Amino acid sequence: MNARWGTVLVVVVVSGCGSGDAPEPPATEGVRLRDGIVVQPVTDDVAAGYVTITNDADQPDTLLEVITPIAGSAEVHASVEEDGMVHMRHHPNLVVPPLGDVDLAPGGFHLMLQALNAPIAAGDTVEMTFRFSGAGAVTAPFPVVRYQDLP
Amino acid sequence: MIQATPKFKGGTRHGTVLAMWTLVAALAACGEPPQPIRVGAELRQPLHPRFTLTDTDGQPFDFAAETEGFMTLLFFGYTYCPDVCPVHMANIAGTLEKLPHRITSQVKVVFVTTDPERDTPARIREWLDNFDTGFIGLRGSDEQIADASRQLKMPPPIKGPETDGTYEVGHSARVVAFTRDGAGRFLYPFGTRQNDWATEIVALVQWQPE
Numbered sequence: 001m002n003a004r005w006g007t008v009l010v011v012v013v014v015s016g017c018g019s020g021d022a023p024e025p026p027a028t029e030g031v032r033l034r035d036g037i038v039v040q041p042v043t044d045d046v047a048a049g050y051v052t053i054t055n056d057a058d059q060p061d062t063l064l065e066v067i068t069p070i071a072g073s074a075e076v077h078a079s080v081e082e083d084g085m086v087h088m089r090h091h092p093n094l095v096v097p098p099l100g101d102v103d104l105a106p107g108g109f110h111l112m113l114q115a116l117n118a119p120i121a122a123g124d125t126v127e128m129t130f131r132f133s134g135a136g137a138v139t140a141p142f143p144v145v146r147y148q149d150l151p
Numbered sequence: 152m153i154q155a156t157p158k159f160k161g162g163t164r165h166g167t168v169l170a171m172w173t174l175v176a177a178l179a180a181c182g183e184p185p186q187p188i189r190v191g192a193e194l195r196q197p198l199h200p201r202f203t204l205t206d207t208d209g210q211p212f213d214f215a216a217e218t219e220g221f222m223t224l225l226f227f228g229y230t231y232c233p234d235v236c237p238v239h240m241a242n243i244a245g246t247l248e249k250l251p252h253r254i255t256s257q258v259k260v261v262f263v264t265t266d267p268e269r270d271t272p273a274r275i276r277e278w279l280d281n282f283d284t285g286f287i288g289l290r291g292s293d294e295q296i297a298d299a300s301r302q303l304k305m306p307p308p309i310k311g312p313e314t315d316g317t318y319e320v321g322h323s324a325r326v327v328a329f330t331r332d333g334a335g336r337f338l339y340p341f342g343t344r345q346n347d348w349a350t351e352i353v354a355l356v357q358w359q360p361e
Binding site for chain 2: 039041042043045046047048073077079081083084085086087088106107110112113114146147148150
């Protein structure tokens, strides 16, 4: 709950500092998406995505949402191992530290893409838009690869 | 008997990786002395589970009898899992497709679903075929799967709360390796990479009791 309120607060502060009624701050140099990939789904229900999020700003930034034309839902989940069991946890409001990275990588944080709109296959490129509280919308192309070819 | 018969899949590899694979293949072919197990964590008490589940053809699969004489990699997971499960399967499949037949013909890979409610036999088969058509998929009742888990010293699978009609299933992240004498002896954590699997699978096939 605290994280949610923190995000709301950040949004209010950001919009309060902006130039009036601009609906969406433009993409800035603040946050970059690097080495993004979507994995070709094994069945057509769910797909995973991985990326490194780099925050070049001296303030932390919070990922508010991920939007992609290929999926009805795109959330950050974490694979967490506890007592020998691995669980998936929804991880809203991912915070990227100032002058730091967050890796979405196999076995840890990943993008969980659900309600896929169309089949996607290795060789395709998918557009992903990450909306941050500070940096605004950041869009990058994510090539589709097979699990076998994950780096 | 279904054997792991890797299908060819293309892909670009760096020269160093290629050289490493060539070395692995050469070692495997020359009858070198058995290689040590380096990555797998050895269990103090080898496991001898006795369970029978149902394979994707609807036939009973007596694990101990069907895997006798093979080096077997056993993994519990579910097909709606997008991260840990397919990555494990892909790494094992990607390794097997590059190892010589004389090694892979002694290997079985067995996947047990922890989500029998959604994982139908056809769905398990389709999912496994994406990795390797030789992989064996097993299914049973919740009680049967929990019993097999307990015999493997794994906590039974835990179904998470349902949201928007979907749910996650907690399961062990580890692969259990059975040596050819039928004993479960080594555990492989998530994060075991293809380079590690290559040397480990050869070592596991060659493993001899001291």
